[in-house]
Amino acid sequence: MSAPPRALDNPCLILVKNRPNATSRQATRESDIQPALQKLTKTNLDRTADGLAAAIAASLPWSTSATSILVVIWLVAVIPTLSWPGLRQELVTSAGGLPVLLWLFAFVGIFWADVTVSERFSALGSYHKLLVIPLLLFQFRRSERIHWVTISFLASSIVLALISWLPVFYRPWADSIWRKWEGVPVHDYISQIAIFQLCALGLIYAAFDAWRGQHKRHAVIFVALAVLFLGNLAYVVSSRTAILLMPALFLLFAFRLYRWHGAIITGIAIAVLSVVAWSSSHSLQTRFQNFVAQIAAGTTANEITASAFRIEFYKKALAIIAKAPIVGHGTGTIRAEFETSSIGKSGIDAVITNNPHNQTLTVAIQLGILGALALWAMWIAHLLLFRNLGMIEWFGFLVVAQNIFSCLVNSHLSDFTEGWIYVVGVGALGGAALRGSRNALIDKPDAC
Numbered sequence: 001m002s003a004p005p006r007a008l009d010n011p012c013l014i015l016v017k018n019r020p021n022a023t024s025r026q027a028t029r030e031s032d033i034q035p036a037l038q039k040l041t042k043t044n045l046d047r048t049a050d051g052l053a054a055a056i057a058a059s060l061p062w063s064t065s066a067t068s069i070l071v072v073i074w075l076v077a078v079i080p081t082l083s084w085p086g087l088r089q090e091l092v093t094s095a096g097g098l099p100v101l102l103w104l105f106a107f108v109g110i111f112w113a114d115v116t117v118s119e120r121f122s123a124l125g126s127y128h129k130l131l132v133i134p135l136l137l138f139q140f141r142r143s144e145r146i147h148w149v150t151i152s153f154l155a156s157s158i159v160l161a162l163i164s165w166l167p168v169f170y171r172p173w174a175d176s177i178w179r180k181w182e183g184v185p186v187h188d189y190i191s192q193i194a195i196f197q198l199c200a201l202g203l204i205y206a207a208f209d210a211w212r213g214q215h216k217r218h219a220v221i222f223v224a225l226a227v228l229f230l231g232n233l234a235y236v237v238s239s240r241t242a243i244l245l246m247p248a249l250f251l252l253f254a255f256r257l258y259r260w261h262g263a264i265i266t267g268i269a270i271a272v273l274s275v276v277a278w279s280s281s282h283s284l285q286t287r288f289q290n291f292v293a294q295i296a297a298g299t300t301a302n303e304i305t306a307s308a309f310r311i312e313f314y315k316k317a318l319a320i321i322a323k324a325p326i327v328g329h330g331t332g333t334i335r336a337e338f339e340t341s342s343i344g345k346s347g348i349d350a351v352i353t354n355n356p357h358n359q360t361l362t363v364a365i366q367l368g369i370l371g372a373l374a375l376w377a378m379w380i381a382h383l384l385l386f387r388n389l390g391m392i393e394w395f396g397f398l399v400v401a402q403n404i405f406s407c408l409v410n411s412h413l414s415d416f417t418e419g420w421i422y423v424v425g426v427g428a429l430g431g432a433a434l435r436g437s438r439n440a441l442i443d444k445p446d447a448c
Helices: 011-018 022-059 064-081 084-091 094-109 117-141 146-169 171-177 189-212 216-235 240-280 282-300 306-323 334-341 359-385 391-406 416-443
Strands: none
Touching: 022 064, 022 117, 022 146, 022 416, 064 117, 064 416, 084 094, 084 117, 094 117, 094 359, 117 334, 117 416, 146 171, 146 189, 146 216, 146 416, 189 216, 189 240, 189 391, 189 416, 240 391, 306 334, 306 359, 334 359, 359 391, 359 416, 391 416
16 A cells, blocks of 8 residues: 655645745845836936036037036036946046046146145146046947937037127127127137037038938038038138138048048138138138238237237247246246246236147146147047047047147137037047947958
8 A cells, every 4th residue: 555645745735835925026026126227227317418418518609607507417417327447448548548647737736836726726627627528438438319419519509600690680689699799699709710610610521421421402401501600700700710720620621531632622612712701701801901910010019919919928938838848837827927927028028928828838838848748649649539530520520620720829728618619529529439439340240
């Protein structure tokens, strides 16, 4: 006679024993929900950070206060999305690391500067924005929303251009729209011109790209918008820097697309268009004539004019740098050194400034040749970041090239609006360019 089955051999008992209880089921649900919530939270933070970056870009043509506030809010949103391995990846590259190195030079420079503490930290403040570049590189290397930034900046600039044009067609609005300078609703004419240059040349490239892609209607729209900006530069508000800079940027555009053949043809076209613009634009004629007259007056009669100021700034700056050529006089010492060099002098020789209107000289006075080398190494690294052909790469290359050229006669990297345009442009567009390069490598089939 066989023995009765044991309790553990009973199938019903086994099913009852293996059935999950309420506590285990709740734990399973929680373990499934938590990663989903974390992913959703990260997605929302990424999206918010991208939206705030676009808002910063949109604010740049209009308000320094709005830009400052939005940068702080953006930092609050983007910091939780950062990871140390990813951020370290940006910092060890020349594009992300050299801006930080230049900031470190400026920070260390406060310790040997022979000026007040407030002057040291005030000057250091103009370098803080460089620390944002690796953060933006990290953000947009992992984001597909770079078009939010570019479209926001362009749309905001189009509105500004339209408002700038209004008093041309209805003069009674001039006093309420053009407040400080003719043709300039907000900011100053230098910032507005820099913004319109970027938009015009960016749109021209977009038009070429659309035409080659058989999107001719889009190409026509892009050309029309480019004319909106170019016309404003020629007939509403212009500057000496714009007169010199636009031909150089057009030649770079042609060389980038068609090498020497395109550059030569573009050079001829620029000459023809310059004659047309010169003969029909009172603004261009006035600016150029004043430029020549100011140089002549400043060098022959010792009269104080804007162009003569710059020449005197450059002479004094070089003499100041020669006194401390390696590491400079320290962060925040520009004005103090100009004051020292003006003792016992009169007229234009006694001019004092805290801005020598040349970025290399601005850095070299404070941080010496080492600081100037770090500045130029950063510029070159950022140019190389956009060395490939493509619309994003051209936009980024244009931002860097414009900053380099304009910094020959201004200190735009230290200025608020132009400096932040550089930071946002290089950071966001550079991250997108790196993302595109990485995707191209992933999609490229292995060679057999």
